[in-house]
Amino acid sequence: MNKVTQKVEKGLKKRYMKEKIFKACGLVSIGFAFMFLLLLLTDITIKAWPAFVQTQIELKLDLSEENLGLNAKSAQEEIKQADFRAVIRSALKKQFPDVKKRKDRKELYSLVSFGAEYQLRDLVMDNPNLIGTRSSIKLIADDDVDAVVKGTINRNDDESNRRVKNLKLSLIEGLEENNQISKQFNWTFFSSGDSREPELAGIKGAIMGSLYTILVTLLLSFPVAVAAAIYLEEFAPKNRFIDLIEININNLAAVPSIVFGLLGLAVFINFFSMPRSAPLVGGIVLSLMTLPTIIIASRSAIKAVPPSLREAALGLGASKMQTVFHHVFPAALPGILTGTIIGMAQALGETAPLLMIGMVAFIVDIPQSIGDPSTVLPIQVFLWADSPERGFLEKTSAAILVLIGFLIIMNAVAIYLRKKFEKKW
Amino acid sequence: MSITAIIFVLLLLAAYSYFIKRQKVYALYRTQSIKKSKIKQTLPKYFGYVAALWSLVPALLVLIVIQIIDEPLVKSSLADYIQSEKIVIGDAADDFDLYMNEIKNMSIDELESADPEKIKVFNQYQKFQSISNYAMTIIVLAMAILMTAFGMKKVKINTPARVIFEKFIEIILLLAASIAVLTTVGIVLSVLFESIRFFGEIPFTDFMFGLEWSPQTAIRSDQVGSSSAFGAVPLFVGTMLISLVALFIAVPLGLMSAIFLSEYASSRFRSIAKPVLEILAGIPTVVYGFFAALTVAPFIRDLGESLGMSVASESALAAGLVMGIMIIPFVSSLSDDVLSAVPTAMREGSLGLGATQSETIVKVLIPAALPGIVGGVLLAASRAIGETMIVVMAAGLAANLTVNPLQAVTTVTVQIVTLLTGDQEFDSAKTLAAFALGLMLFVTTLILNVIALHVVRKYREEYE
Amino acid sequence: MNTQTMKENINLTNMKEKSIAEIHAEHKQTIGEPFCDNVKFSTRNVDVFYADNQAIYDVSLDIGKNEVIALIGPSGCGKSTFLRCLNRMNDTIDICKVTGDLELDGTNIYSKNQDPVLLRARVGMVFQKPNPFPKSIYDNVAYGPRIHGLTKNKAELDELVEDSLRKAGLFEEVKDRLNSPGTGLSGGQQQRLCIARTIAVQPEVILMDEPASALDPIATAKIEELISDLSKNYTIVIVTHSMQQAARVSQRTAYFHLGKLIEVGETNQIFTHPRHELTERYITGRFG
Structure with missing residues (x-):
């Protein structure tokens, strides 16, 4: 071995050390990202878990005719007017005769949810033969009760630090001893709209709102994006205007989403006087936002179609337009669809621009059309995350899980499409 | 007639034109027996299409034009009417828009309670409305019928129907592509217009260089225009601080991840790691915001406290940290593209001299890819500056002028959201300020994007 | 597929002769003198696979100290792979697998203990296309000495850079612009810069993979001249597709065909009296 080799060999150990450190840095970087993802998902899943379970209190209710002022032949309208709150309260009073003070009574009545009377009303309206009976009926419990039963509120905490005071706790324990408290799958969460009461709040309104918004987005952005992509790839001449379009598309893909919200507010709501908080405007804004994404994906899908296919069609005497629509477009369609789904997933998770156009309102009703005021899933998450009630924490996490679930499904479909129709040209 | 009904009639007319014309050409082809000469003919359906376009497109264009001029026309006639009847509507002329809105939104029930002058105006308004509607219906339908007849005559057997139809489609495609330009113009106009109104009230220099931001106090009429309230410097500094924290996390981690994935990882590891990074990129920002506000921020605060430091519960560090993690996949995929564009010859040249892999990466690949990486970092910075939900949920509202990441700062996007959500009058300086901030945001990100896209493109061309 | 078309072509043009593929299939033993005295590099029974495709079949070849050996053959014959x-x-290349014994000065270079980095410092390589780093001319040449820590100070490094550039015959041309980027040079200058970069590490063996294939004739002539100069101090293995080049610069020539080493011998002998039919056909330009 000569001198140079010896010199090189001398430095080798140190250099390999550096190599190892460098490689480890890379691994650590990826590991950090993975760790964070894992942490985020587990944290949210753990927080969300209780939201899928609902606590109910079973009460013996006196639904006698004189108590409700109804009889078996009463019309639905009359049933609607009946005082179901009194029925529930008297049942509670009867079970806990010791609670006398007015303040304590209030605690007692707040064991069941504020919405229990409506739950009971709907039940009686559906089954009028309940009138005149004494039946045991499960009513939705208040969120405090729910929290105690699920253990979110620690019973052993000092009373001063505990949201649920001793009196209420003893009432709850009384109910528990009687086996009157039960838990079941929380259908309310999936079947009702927003509410100020955590135990009554659901995401159906937000899901429907998201659905309508995405529908508008899809119907607007897909045709426009495909048309734009086809034009730019197949027909566009080389001139300054086309350059301008290309620069604009690339730039719009990187414009902050909130700016699109400002556009929506200034142009669609103030200038065109479109309805505030409506999926229609939300959909338009999101479609403008997702257009660049879909155009860019569609263009690369069209670009991937080999020239030989075009030449074959042109060689048979097909016009340029026929070539594109009969051959190139179908061949590029899977790629275009994949891009579209990814764009839609992006739109589904988008929050900021929709805040700008007023989709942040508190809306209880489930939207019935694209013109109704509504909110969307990410905004529901945002609204609940801001709520002071503890009961909303689990709801927020659960709504996030549902949102991520939708996104995963969409992405899985996109991957499936890509795999299934992947062609090797 | 309602617009939907008019459009329906137009579509019926178009369908009629299509079928009639197609049938006619069919019949002509058969009788003329051109078939024998074996000359290729344009398919009959193209003649039908062109005829249908004649009956549909001009009428539709007229309809759109009428829709646009309809409202100002009604408004000005109503203004004339009000003037001629000498009805007092308010103290100033700029209240007229508000007054119009009131009139428009009046319902039948309100009529009973409203004052008689208003009712008079309302009735007149309805009259104008119905006149304009009649006029519109008649003009559009007349146009449609006229053009249908014209099209029937004009489209002959020797018309190059296919060429015309395809040209039409091409124009439609071009229009679709132009929407990108329209969107940009729309953004510029909407933020610029409101910003100019804002700068009419607050001097531009006060906004750009003022050190105090407190829009809430400026709602009170006696304080409107008080120059100290709309100084945006604390917002700019806050935005920069959080973005810097984010980039400080995202750039090294993203770059190292990309390097590891493209240079070291086995293909199996890569096939797992890339989708996981994609998941990280696909998580909605509102989820990051929730996590930042409820998990990361309290954790950092507690950690700081246990080390004897005072950390705000809405610290810039927490928001920046989570934002940085959100941007990792973005930086990583951009760097991956850029690194893989460096020719293999460069890699082999270095390895062939006996360089280790890390030496090759640090001393050859990264310098060679530097323009592309810088472009990627600029794009990431643009994303960080424009990111909204994480900061809305995890950063503060109070505009502190500080560069200490342990304190709470607010950002441009946070202020836009707080100024525009809730029910404010649209014209107040407070809401207009949001558009001025929006303009700043748009201009900043536009500059970053244009530079970045240019740099990246130049870089790519160099190695292609 | 390549073999297929090649086979067909040959069949069409040389109906009466044995087809190339047949001869290739029959070939078992390398003809000539693959082994020599004063060995620098010795390779025995080398097989190379790309995933499931075998690219090199049982090649054994010695490379002598301070000799220039040319590897020739039609494209896709495995000469670059062997190099x-x-x-x-x-x-x-992840999917590439090498078996057999390859020894440099008697130590197996594919053994677990052998460090590829050290090996490449001893066995330098010049590539087909000039691939200067996007750095200055000076930094290009100084890159190797710097990473290997060959010099103690700036003055020594300056000296080494100048010396290497001189040996590569480039110094006079670039001495005034050592700090301008290496990518700004002409193709021939870039390739000489790459050679300077390689000799700056002071390797024992230099591998050249068609170093002049991307260059014009004048630049090629300069490179060839340079190779002749370098052969005094270095062992050089050069892959080339130009037979004239092989004839001009090398002492020994090895002919590869579809992954097999067909014939090895003195360059003169190979070009004037090829012993193997395939070599003869290649030399006489009947395929290539």
């Missing part, structure tokens, strides 16, 4: 085995550049 890249000699400093383990094939390691960078």
Whole structure:
């Protein structure tokens, strides 16, 4: 071995050390990202878990005719007017005769949810033969009760630090001893709209709102994006205007989403006087936002179609337009669809621009059309995350899980499409 | 007639034109027996299409034009009417828009309670409305019928129907592509217009260089225009601080991840790691915001406290940290593209001299890819500056002028959201300020994007 | 597929003769003198696989100290693959597997203890296309000495850079612009810069993979001249597709065909009296 080799060999150990450190840095970087993802998902899943379970209190209710002022032949309208709150309260009073003070009574009545009377009303309206009976009926419990039963509120905490005071706790324990408290799958969460009461709040309104918004987005952005992509790839001449379009598309893909919200507010709501908080405007804004994404994906899908296919069609005497629509477009369609789904997933998770156009309102009703005021899933998450009630924490996490679930499904479909129709040209 | 009904009639007319014309050409082809000469003919359906376009497109264009001029026309006639009847509507002329809105939104029930002058105006308004509607219906339908007849005559057997139809489609495609330009113009106009109104009230220099931001106090009429309230410097500094924290996390981690994935990882590891990074990129920002506000921020605060430091519960560090993690996949995929564009010859040249892999990466690949990486970092910075939900949920509202990441700062996007959500009058300086901030945001990100896209493109061309 | 078309072509043009593929299939033993005295590099029974495709079949060849040996053959014959085995550049390709004994000065370069980095410092390589780093001319040449820590100070490094550039015959041309980027040079200058970069590490063996294939005739002539100069101090293995080049610069020539080493011998002998039919046909230009 000569001198140079010896010199090189001398430095080798140190250099390999550096190599190892460098490689480890890379691994650590990826590991950090993975760790964070894992942490985020587990944290949210753990927080969300209780939201899928609902606590109910079973009460013996006196639904006698004189108590409700109804009889078996009463019309639905009359049933609607009946005082179901009194029925529930008297049942509670009867079970806990010791609670006398007015303040304590209030605690007692707040064991069941504020919405229990409506739950009971709907039940009686559906089954009028309940009138005149004494039946045991499960009513939705208040969120405090729910929290105690699920253990979110620690019973052993000092009373001063505990949201649920001793009196209420003893009432709850009384109910528990009687086996009157039960838990079941929380259908309310999936079947009702927003509410100020955590135990009554659901995401159906937000899901429907998201659905309508995405529908508008899809119907607007897909045709426009495909048309734009086809034009730019197949027909566009080389001139300054086309350059301008290309620069604009690339730039719009990187414009902050909130700016699109400002556009929506200034142009669609103030200038065109479109309805505030409506999926229609939300959909338009999101479609403008997702257009660049879909155009860019569609263009690369069209670009991937080999020239030989075009030449074959042109060689048979097909016009340029026929070539594109009969051959190139179908061949590029899977790629275009994949891009579209990814764009839609992006739109589904988008929050900021929709805040700008007023989709942040508190809306209880489930939207019935694209013109109704509504909110969307990410905004529901945002609204609940801001709520002071503890009961909303689990709801927020659960709504996030549902949102991520939708996104995963969409992405899985996109991957499936890509795999299934992947062609090797 | 309602617009939907008019459009329906137009579509019926178009369908009629299509079928009639197609049938006619069919019949002509058969009788003329051109078939024998074996000359290729344009398919009959193209003649039908062109005829249908004649009956549909001009009428539709007229309809759109009428829709646009309809409202100002009604408004000005109503203004004339009000003037001629000498009805007092308010103290100033700029209240007229508000007054119009009131009139428009009046319902039948309100009529009973409203004052008689208003009712008079309302009735007149309805009259104008119905006149304009009649006029519109008649003009559009007349146009449609006229053009249908014209099209029937004009489209002959020797018309190059296919060429015309395809040209039409091409124009439609071009229009679709132009929407990108329209969107940009729309953004510029909407933020610029409101910003100019804002700068009419607050001097531009006060906004750009003022050190105090407190829009809430400026709602009170006696304080409107008080120059100290709309100084945006604390917002700019806050935005920069959080973005810097984010980039400080995202750039090294993203770059190292990309390097590891493209240079070291086995293909199996890569096939797992890339989708996981994609998941990280696909998580909605509102989820990051929730996590930042409820998990990361309290954790950092507690950690700081246990080390004897005072950390705000809405610290810039927490928001920046989570934002940085959100941007990792973005930086990583951009760097991956850029690194893989460096020719293999460069890699082999270095390895062939006996360089280790890390030496090759640090001393050859990264310098060679530097323009592309810088472009990627600029794009990431643009994303960080424009990111909204994480900061809305995890950063503060109070505009502190500080560069200490342990304190709470607010950002441009946070202020836009707080100024525009809730029910404010649209014209107040407070809401207009949001558009001025929006303009700043748009201009900043536009500059970053244009530079970045240019740099990246130049870089790519160099190695292609 | 390549073999297929080649086979067909040959069949069509040389109906009466034995087809190339047949001769190739029959070939078992390398003809000529693959082994020599004063060995620098010795390779025995080398097989190379890309995933399931075998690229090199049982090649045994010695490379003598301070000799220039040319590897020739039609494209796709494996000469470049074989060359890249000699400093383990094939390691960078995941699916590539090398078996057999390859010894440099008697130590197996594919053994576990052998460090590829050290090996490549001893066995330098010049590539087909000039691939200067996007750095200054000076930094290009100084890159190797810097990473290996060959010099103690700036003055020594300056000296080494100048010396290397001189040996590569480039110094006079670039001495005034050592700090301008290496990518700004002409193709021939770039390739000489790459050679200077390689000799700056002071390797024992230099591998050249068609170093002049991307250059014009004048630049090629300069490179060839340079190779002749370098052969005094270095062992050089050069892959070339130009037979004239092989004839001009090398002492020995090895002919490869579809992954097999067909014939080895003195360059003169190979070009004037090829012993193997395939070599003869290639030399006489009946395929290539």
